[in-house]
Amino acid sequence: MKILLINPPRSNENGIFHYASADAKKFIHQKLIGPPLGLLTVAGAVRDHDVTVLDMKAEYDLHPHAPPPGELTRQYLEKINPDLVGVTFIASEFNGGAAILKTVKTYNHNILTIAGGLHATLCPEDFISTAADIICPGESAKIFREIVSAKQENKDVEAVAGILINKHNQLVPGKPLTTRYYSAGQDFIVPDRSFIKKWIQAYKIRGKIGPITYIFTSLGCPYNCSFCSIRPQYKGKFYQREIKSIIDEMQSIDPEYNVIRFADANTVVNPGFIHQLCDRILEENIKKELVIDIRVDTVAAHPDLIEKLAQCGLQVVICGFESYRYDELKKYNKDTRPELIEKAINILQANGIKIRGNYVIPPYYKEDDFKAMADYSNSHKVVYAGYTILTPMPGTVYYNQVKEQIIDYDLNKYNFFNSVLKTTLPLEEFYKNVSDLWLIKEGTDTI
Ligand code: B12
Numbered sequence: 001m002k003i004l005l006i007n008p009p010r011s012n013e014n015g016i017f018h019y020a021s022a023d024a025k026k027f028i029h030q031k032l033i034g035p036p037l038g039l040l041t042v043a044g045a046v047r048d049h050d051v052t053v054l055d056m057k058a059e060y061d062l063h064p065h066a067p068p069p070g071e072l073t074r075q076y077l078e079k080i081n082p083d084l085v086g087v088t089f090i091a092s093e094f095n096g097g098a099a100i101l102k103t104v105k106t107y108n109h110n111i112l113t114i115a116g117g118l119h120a121t122l123c124p125e126d127f128i129s130t131a132a133d134i135i136c137p138g139e140s141a142k143i144f145r146e147i148v149s150a151k152q153e154n155k156d157v158e159a160v161a162g163i164l165i166n167k168h169n170q171l172v173p174g175k176p177l178t179t180r181y182y183s184a185g186q187d188f189i190v191p192d193r194s195f196i197k198k199w200i201q202a203y204k205i206r207g208k209i210g211p212i213t214y215i216f217t218s219l220g221c222p223y224n225c226s227f228c229s230i231r232p233q234y235k236g237k238f239y240q241r242e243i244k245s246i247i248d249e250m251q252s253i254d255p256e257y258n259v260i261r262f263a264d265a266n267t268v269v270n271p272g273f274i275h276q277l278c279d280r281i282l283e284e285n286i287k288k289e290l291v292i293d294i295r296v297d298t299v300a301a302h303p304d305l306i307e308k309l310a311q312c313g314l315q316v317v318i319c320g321f322e323s324y325r326y327d328e329l330k331k332y333n334k335d336t337r338p339e340l341i342e343k344a345i346n347i348l349q350a351n352g353i354k355i356r357g358n359y360v361i362p363p364y365y366k367e368d369d370f371k372a373m374a375d376y377s378n379s380h381k382v383v384y385a386g387y388t389i390l391t392p393m394p395g396t397v398y399y400n401q402v403k404e405q406i407i408d409y410d411l412n413k414y415n416f417f418n419s420v421l422k423t424t425l426p427l428e429e430f431y432k433n434v435s436d437l438w439l440i441k442e443g444t445d446t447i
Contacts, residue, residue, distance in 0.1 A: 001049045001152050004082040005195075007036040008089070008096040009056040009069050011412040015419065016389070019428055020435030027438045027446050028417075029386075033057040035203050037214045037263055038117055039088045040191035041183075045141040046148050047192050052080050056096075058199035069096060073103045077111075083151060084112045086144060087132075089119035091229075091393055092415035098130040105131040112151060116140050121233055122395030124164050124171055126411075135164040135171065139183040139219070184219045184239035190249060200256055205447050209316075211256055212291070214263035217246050217277070221265035223295075225320075226333045226397040227360065227390060230265045240273055247280050250288065259289045259315075267292035271302050274309070281312045289315045296321065297336040299344035310351040316384075316447070317348060318356045324376045328362070333397070345380060355382040356447055361434050362390045363421040370433040377440040384447040387437040388416035 010033070017028045036055055043051050054076050060066045067075065077085075085104045087097045101113045115132040124135045134157065136143050143162045150157045158165050162177040181187040193213060196203075204210035218241060220234030250260065268274050290313045299306055299319070306314075323329050324338045341357075348355050357380075359373065377385065391414055392399040392406060408420040423430040 001046075001084060001148050002080055002082045003046055003049050003051045003148065004076060004080050004085045005039050005043055005051065005053045006073070006076075006085065006087045006097075006100055007039050007053070007055045007057055008087060008093045008100055009060050011092040011096065011415050013092070013410070013412040013415065014417040015413075015427075015431045016387075016417045016435045016438070019431035020438065024435045024438045026444075027441065028435065029206075029446065031061055032205065032447075033061060033202065034261070035193065035196055035199075035213055036088060037191055037216065039086075040193060040195060041189050042086060042088075042116065042141045042144050043195050044189045044192040045145045049148060049152075051192075051195060052076065052082070053195035055196055055199055055202075056100075058196070058202035062202055069100060070103050073100050074107060077104065077107045081108075082111060084114060084148060086114040086116060088117035089115055090117060091119050091123075091411050092413070094119050094126060094411040096412075098127075098132075101131040112147070112157065114144065114147065116144065118229060118233055119394075122229060122393075126394075127164075127166055128169060128171060130166070132166050134158075135166060136162070137164065138162070139181050139187075141183070141189050142181050142187060143177075182239065184216070184241045188241065188245055190252070193254065197254070200254070203257075209289075209447070210259050212259040212261055213253060213257040214261050215246065215249050215253075216263045217241050217267055218264045218269065222269060223266070223335060224333045224397075225322075225335075226331070226401065227393065228265070229393045229396055231397075232395045238269060240270060243273070243277050243280055246277060247284060247286070250281070250286050251284065253288075257288075259291060261291040262293070264293055266295055266298070268294050268298045268302070268305065271298070271305050274305060278305075278308045278312045287313065289313050291316045291318065293318045293320075295319070295336060296340045296344035299347050300340045303347045306347050306351050306353070310353055314351075314353055316354045316356060319344065319358065320360075321357045322360050324359075324373075324380075332360075342380060345382060354384065354445075356384040356386065357382040358386040358388060359437075360390045360416075361387055361437070363419050363423045363430070365430070365433070366424050367433070370437070374437060374440060377437065381440065381442045383442045383445055385438070385441040387434055389419050389434065391416050391418070391420060 089097045114134045116136040121137040146160045161175040163174040164171040220238040221230045222238040
């Protein structure tokens with residue numbers, strides 16, 4: 001079977017950037033891209049077929065003069081003439097992905113179109129209005145393989161278990177899944193990075209750090225942050241991969257990738273596990289720069305682990321600071337305390353680890369809140385600081401809490417750079433205030 005898998009372009013809706021001063025614009029990332037790990041996992045599941053991956057982020061987003069997505073899709077369709085096209089979705093890329101599916105169907109109605117990924121998992125009903133024939137929610141790489149096999153053998157693809165069939169303006173559930181797939185365990189599929197080799201140099205942060213690739217060491221998250229999509233995506237479950245499997249994957253990676261990001265919600269959930277993983281990285285003498293996501297309370301509680309991670313090559317941590325205010329952290333159900341931000345900064349800096357600290361700015365912030373935020377951030381500077389907007393991502397607890405107050409349903413704006421709720425300040429002023437915060441960081445380096 002000829003299969004085309006597409007990573008849609010990023011949404012370029014960015015209210016913060018739009019209203020930013022020239023100085024602040026330098027720090028607000030617009031084109032941060034990285035390899036599409038989910039799609040590469042799907043590609044890995046069907047690698048015995050004739051697979052092509054089109055990463056529009058590498059091919060189009062980084063090249064302003066590249067043909068637009070519709071044209072690029074048509075070029076690939078003409079070249080490949082695929083039997084199936086699969087597209088991966090997050091909320092802000094829904095419209096871009098849906099447009100790609102429409103182009104595919106207009107080109108040739110017989111191509112089977114399949115939607116998967118986070119947004120297909122959390123909001124499958126959104127796809128009723130699209131040209132997707134089949135929606136694959138959840139960890140569906142093996143389900144995708146079943147669909148491909150059914151099509152190849154001229155069997156009824158609609159008989160594949162675990163899918164949703166999009167027909168007659170409704171989603172018809174296929175047969176229920178009788179087996180549960182353990183994507184972090186026995187059903188793990190090695191993401192096939194060979195399909196994106198031609199873009200390897202594109203996977204650099206600001207053209208400097210990298211090439212970077214991603215490995216997940218776990219799936220899901222045991223925490224309950226109300227704004228986060230990961231908890232509903234994995235129904236509150238947390239799955240840890242086996243150490244051997246992670247080490248094997250690290251060793252199999254093309255040496256050209258000098259940076260590995262562990263693409264977990266939180267890499268350190270079980271500190272004992274990460275201690276063991278570090279021991280194995282050191283034993284195997286794996287030399288990569290590492291980037292991980294970690295909570296401030298975890299850093300504060302485990303300085304010894306941070307030291308060990310630094311020995312293993314940890315260079316950058318991404319920390320969701322979210323807020324320095326107790327009441328806000330409580331509202332977000334973050335389950336941590338503001339004073340731990342300072343403690344974590346000190347521990348990480350003592351180990352030479354750069355911090356990407358991210359605050360979320362709620363829509364009710366007024367001038368005095370922005371001033372207080374700026375004062376705090378100025379006295380707790382980190383190398384890379386991000387100030388994004390609290391956004392009710394569809395499918396989250398926060399979405400349900402505020403859905404009546406949403407004033408903007410354009411999914412292009414659901415990327416944390418826009419306010420979709422009414423702001424207390426006039427919108428322009430709100431964005432201007434948020435963008436000014438991006439100037440508060442150590443030095444001039446960006447990520
Ligand atoms: C790595 C990552 C990135 C990378 C690149 C991602 C990419 N695909 O291009 C970078 C750092 C560039 C990035 C950027 C952004 N990201 Co991001 N990112 C992640 C992260 C950390 C890991 C995703 C991942 O690889 N998971 C592991 C893979 C294996 O899982 P998966 O993708 O879900 O795929 C599986 C299934 O869904 C399914 N599947 C997936 N696709 C398909 C397709 C088909 C056809 C089928 C059948 C199945 C299928 O099969 C896979 C295997 O089981 C998640 C948080 C997290 N820990 O999950 C956030 C996350 C996905 N990102 C998020 C956001 C918002 C963004 C940004 C908009 C942030 C910003 N403001 O700039 C940008 C936009 C995207 C972009 N590329 O620019 C949100 C999405 C929220 C939402 N509801 O939409 C998340 C969930 C973070 C969060 N906690 O809120 N991101």
